[in-house]
Amino acid sequence: MSALLKVENVSKRFRGLVAVDRVSFEVPEGAIFAVIGPNGAGKTTLFNTIAGELAPDGGSIVFSGERIDGLSPDRVCRRGIGRTFQLVRPFPALSVEDNAIVGALLHRHHVVDARAHAHEVLRRLDLYDKRAQPASALTLPDRKRLEVARALATDPKLLLLDEVMAGLRPTETDRIVSILRELNRETGLTILLIEHVMRAVMALASRILVLHHGAAIAEGAPEAVVREPAVIDSYLGAEAVA
Amino acid sequence: MIARLIEGVSRRALILIAVFVAALAIAPVFVGDYLLTVLILILYFSYTGQAWNIMMGFSGLLSLGHALYVGLGAYTAAALYVHFGIGPWIGLLAAVPLAMACGAFMAFLAFRFRVAGVYFAILTIAFAEFARIGFDHFGWVGGSGGFFLPVAQYAQNDLWRLRGAPVMFYYVMLAATVLAFLCCRILLKSRMGYFWLAIREDEQAARAAGIDTFRYKMYAVMISAGMTAFAGVFYAFFYNNLFPEQAFNILRSIELILAPMVGGLGTLFGPIIGAFLLEGLAEGLRNLLEYFGIDIPGTKQLFFGAVLLLVVVALPEGVWPWLMRRLGFVERKP
Amino acid sequence: MGGRRVLPKGPSVPVETYLNVATGGILTGLVYGLMALGLSVIFGVVRVVNFAHGEMMTIAMYIAVVLFAAFGLDPLIMLVPIAALMFALGYLLQRGVINSFITRPEYTQFLLLIAVAIIVVNGLLIVFGPDARNVQTSYAFDSFQIGKLIVDANKLYAALAAIVVAGTLLGFFRFTRIGTAIRACADNYTGAQVVGLDVNQLYALTFGLGSACVGAAGSMLVLIIDVTPQVGPVYTLLAFVIVITGGLGSMPGALLGGVLIGLTEALAGLLFSPSAKSMFAFGILVLVLLFRPQGIMGKRGA
Numbered sequence: 051m052s053a054l055l056k057v058e059n060v061s062k063r064f065r066g067l068v069a070v071d072r073v074s075f076e077v078p079e080g081a082i083f084a085v086i087g088p089n090g091a092g093k094t095t096l097f098n099t100i101a102g103e104l105a106p107d108g109g110s111i112v113f114s115g116e117r118i119d120g121l122s123p124d125r126v127c128r129r130g131i132g133r134t135f136q137l138v139r140p141f142p143a144l145s146v147e148d149n150a151i152v153g154a155l156l157h158r159h160h161v162v163d164a165r166a167h168a169h170e171v172l173r174r175l176d177l178y179d180k181r182a183q184p185a186s187a188l189t190l191p192d193r194k195r196l197e198v199a200r201a202l203a204t205d206p207k208l209l210l211l212d213e214v215m216a217g218l219r220p221t222e223t224d225r226i227v228s229i230l231r232e233l234n235r236e237t238g239l240t241i242l243l244i245e246h247v248m249r250a251v252m253a254l255a256s257r258i259l260v261l262h263h264g265a266a267i268a269e270g271a272p273e274a275v276v277r278e279p280a281v282i283d284s285y286l287g288a289e290a291v292a
Numbered sequence: 293m294i295a296r297l298i299e300g301v302s303r304r305a306l307i308l309i310a311v312f313v314a315a316l317a318i319a320p321v322f323v324g325d326y327l328l329t330v331l332i333l334i335l336y337f338s339y340t341g342q343a344w345n346i347m348m349g350f351s352g353l354l355s356l357g358h359a360l361y362v363g364l365g366a367y368t369a370a371a372l373y374v375h376f377g378i379g380p381w382i383g384l385l386a387a388v389p390l391a392m393a394c395g396a397f398m399a400f401l402a403f404r405f406r407v408a409g410v411y412f413a414i415l416t417i418a419f420a421e422f423a424r425i426g427f428d429h430f431g432w433v434g435g436s437g438g439f440f441l442p443v444a445q446y447a448q449n450d451l452w453r454l455r456g457a458p459v460m461f462y463y464v465m466l467a468a469t470v471l472a473f474l475c476c477r478i479l480l481k482s483r484m485g486y487f488w489l490a491i492r493e494d495e496q497a498a499r500a501a502g503i504d505t506f507r508y509k510m511y512a513v514m515i516s517a518g519m520t521a522f523a524g525v526f527y528a529f530f531y532n533n534l535f536p537e538q539a540f541n542i543l544r545s546i547e548l549i550l551a552p553m554v555g556g557l558g559t560l561f562g563p564i565i566g567a568f569l570l571e572g573l574a575e576g577l578r579n580l581l582e583y584f585g586i587d588i589p590g591t592k593q594l595f596f597g598a599v600l601l602l603v604v605v606a607l608p609e610g611v612w613p614w615l616m617r618r619l620g621f622v623e624r625k626p
Numbered sequence: 627m628g629g630r631r632v633l634p635k636g637p638s639v640p641v642e643t644y645l646n647v648a649t650g651g652i653l654t655g656l657v658y659g660l661m662a663l664g665l666s667v668i669f670g671v672v673r674v675v676n677f678a679h680g681e682m683m684t685i686a687m688y689i690a691v692v693l694f695a696a697f698g699l700d701p702l703i704m705l706v707p708i709a710a711l712m713f714a715l716g717y718l719l720q721r722g723v724i725n726s727f728i729t730r731p732e733y734t735q736f737l738l739l740i741a742v743a744i745i746v747v748n749g750l751l752i753v754f755g756p757d758a759r760n761v762q763t764s765y766a767f768d769s770f771q772i773g774k775l776i777v778d779a780n781k782l783y784a785a786l787a788a789i790v791v792a793g794t795l796l797g798f799f800r801f802t803r804i805g806t807a808i809r810a811c812a813d814n815y816t817g818a819q820v821v822g823l824d825v826n827q828l829y830a831l832t833f834g835l836g837s838a839c840v841g842a843a844g845s846m847l848v849l850i851i852d853v854t855p856q857v858g859p860v861y862t863l864l865a866f867v868i869v870i871t872g873g874l875g876s877m878p879g880a881l882l883g884g885v886l887i888g889l890t891e892a893l894a895g896l897l898f899s900p901s902a903k904s905m906f907a908f909g910i911l912v913l914v915l916l917f918r919p920q921g922i923m924g925k926r927g928a
Contacts (some may be wrong), residue, residue, distance in 0.1 A: 141493035148470035152490045155483050156502040206504050331832055354733050405916040409732055410675050415915055418908045425905045542859055546740060553737065591753035597744030604738045
């Protein structure tokens with residue numbers, strides 16, 4: 051399996067604070083790759099450098115064989131990376147359907163085609179029945195799935211999910227987990243996710259990267275990573291106590 | 293094509309629209325010259341309101357200097373007519389690109405340097421003020437002393453040179469308003485329209501969804517500017533005199549946004565309803581005061597200010613969405 | 627291009643003229659600075675863009691005119707009462723109307739104040755008519771000679787008053803408890819609430835202070851210029867230019883910006899034509915917005 055995304059020695063500093071410290075990893079095509087770690091570990095910053103919101107201060111990011119570090123977010127999306135935000139941001143006044151259509155229009159020039167594709171995506175995300183509702187009227191779990199739908203409608207090869215399970219009840223978490231697993235299995239969509247909900251991480255991820263203070267402290271298969279002492283010390287252990 | 297245009301519109305709504313347009317079409321037969329002039333003004337503000345709505349209502353870009361495009365359109369067409377005898381419809385071919393270029397220039401500076409929100413609005417004011425002061429010194433078009441179009445009594449209406457009775461102007465403005473409406477409808481349902489709405493709702497999220505927000509914001513500004521330029525051409529040939537102090541005045545810019553704000557930002561009918569409401573009530577008020585012998589300058593504007601205040605405080609979405617709910621329609625406010 | 631030059635081309639203008647004009651510009655600029663200070667305070671704390679700023683100043687100016695015409699009271703002496711009145715007005719406006727707009731989208735606040743501005747301008751137009759009014763004090767045509775420099779008395783007094791008021795305000799914010807509380811609100815809205823500050827009250831106080839500032843500035847400005855209802859929007863825009871140039875949220879910045887604009891205006895009026903002076907102000911505004919939006923002394927990334 052070739053690496054769809056290759057992150058090499060990426061660093062990001064904010065005036066003296068090193069948020070991401072020479073992180074390197076590879077995401078194979080078709081994998082579900084999770085990035086975990088305590089708050090402030092630099093996970094979202096790392097995401098933002100991949101997604102184009104920030105330009106890394108050092109290192110390179112190669113996607114599908116081409117460098118994407120420093121590209122603007124819309125260029126990155128057009129290359130095939132879709133993303134969601136940590137604090138959900140659907141287009142509030144637009145309907146569920148319109149939200150998805152906006153995403154679908156990226157690679158389609160006719161609204162009719164976009165709408166058809168949007169419906170497909172909404173069905174997958176279990177939002178088809180609510181397609182006429184304004185996004186602002188949705189519950190949190192629905193809004194999260196809408197953001198995923200919008201990102202998915204842009205026909206990405208890689209989907210970046212930033213804490214999409216946060217604030218969801220276990221049943222809702224399981225629902226999204228099964229949707230994502232299905233997507234990955236049926237379409238081969240590669241998924242890179244930041245997550246705190248270990249239940250979801252263990253259920254989904256084929257590979258895990260652990261960040262702490264901006265640096266990678268562990269990487270590998272889930273079962274192995276969660277048993278590493280450094281990981282338990284810095285993150286999981288603390289979680290269990292709290 | 294027509295099918296796409298009326299897609300999603302209820303039959304009831306279509307009939308009402310048709311009746312409304314028909315009523316406007318035959319109105320000149322029944323109303324006197326005074327009311328006709330009021331109607332022309334209403335249609336004028338419906339038109340400019342729709343053009344402005346493209347920037348603010350659809351794309352979320354607050355322009356408080358839209359008089360810039362009216363003035364540019366007016367002066368371009370007037371200058372070509374007075375100095376070269378070129379008719380307004382040809383003059384339009386010069387006025388529109390000029391206004392678009394100006395808008396593009398300002399927008400480019402703003403978006404390249406990330407001037408947004410209130411600062412963007414102030415930038416638009418600055419550009420309009422620039423034009424106002426600049427044209428005050430622009431002797432070729434009369435400077436601060438004013439620029440005058442030759443008015444002659446014609447036996448009949450000359451549509452080509454826009455010389456004639458108010459009736460002619462009425463139909464020109466009516467046609468323009470209807471065309472603008474159709475244009476806005478088409479734009480809103482197009483790919484670009486969806487992108488504009490996304491940008492308005494959340495520009496960062498729109499970028500994350502792959503939209504080149506810089507480009508589409510530029511389009512919004514340019515289309516809005518170009519459309520407004522026509523209003524300027526009309527203005528020049530209807531009033532036959534231009535003063536920079538008036539044409540580019542910030543009060544003009546604010547006047548222009550009242551109709552869409554009151555009617556309903558971002559809706560298709562909002563600017564039109566707003567214009568009817570504002571001008572209609574204003575004229576009614578003026579006549580009422582005249583009846584009592586009161587004729588003080590500033591009452592009309594004071595009224596507008598009060599209405600704007602009322603709308604912003606109590607009916608922020610505008611009158612049209614409120615009215616629609618009462619009438620049981622659903623013009624999906626995008 | 628048309629437009630007449632104030633000075634003929636040819637032999638160079640005496641340095642004294644430049645100096646006099648420049649000094650006049652700086653003094654007037656101090657008053658502008660005070661006016662802009664009010665706007666800066668309001669924006670810096672309450673985060674409201676007061677589009678009715680110049681209009682409020684116009685109210686103060688008319689009050690000064692009326693008091694002078696009716697009772698012969700010098701505007702500088704009436705400074706405090708006028709400022710107090712404007713304080714009350716601003717306080718009520720914020721408490722009563724604007725406060726509910728804090729959480730609403732930015733442009734609605736903006737439009738609210740535009741509505742207020744329209745009402746004020748036209749209200750004044752209806753009451754006072756469009757003709758220019760001014761205040762001719764006994765010293766209106768006096769001037770002082772300092773070496774080769776000739777300084778207008780009215781501008782000098784106005785500028786001195788401006789310095790005193792600005793200084794008082796800066797001292798208030800630096801040294802009093804309420805002043806510090808207000809600055810806390812500006813820095814951290816939630817934090818201020820958490821420590822028990824009545825933010826709404828403080829906001830209203832701040833708006834009141836900003837209005838008092840602009841009221842005081844109006845009392846001073848009425849000595850220097852004529853007032854018409856249309857003056858309001860012009861000064862609102864000028865205040866914006868000054869505040870943005872000097873730096874939003876920076877009080878010394880507002881004063882500095884005011885002096886800069888006053889100076890530029892005066893010199894531009896001398897070198898080009900009187901109406902071109904606004905063009906310079908706007909030119910500076912555009913440049914600042916593009917290249918240094920936080921202004922000369924701005925702190926926040928605007």
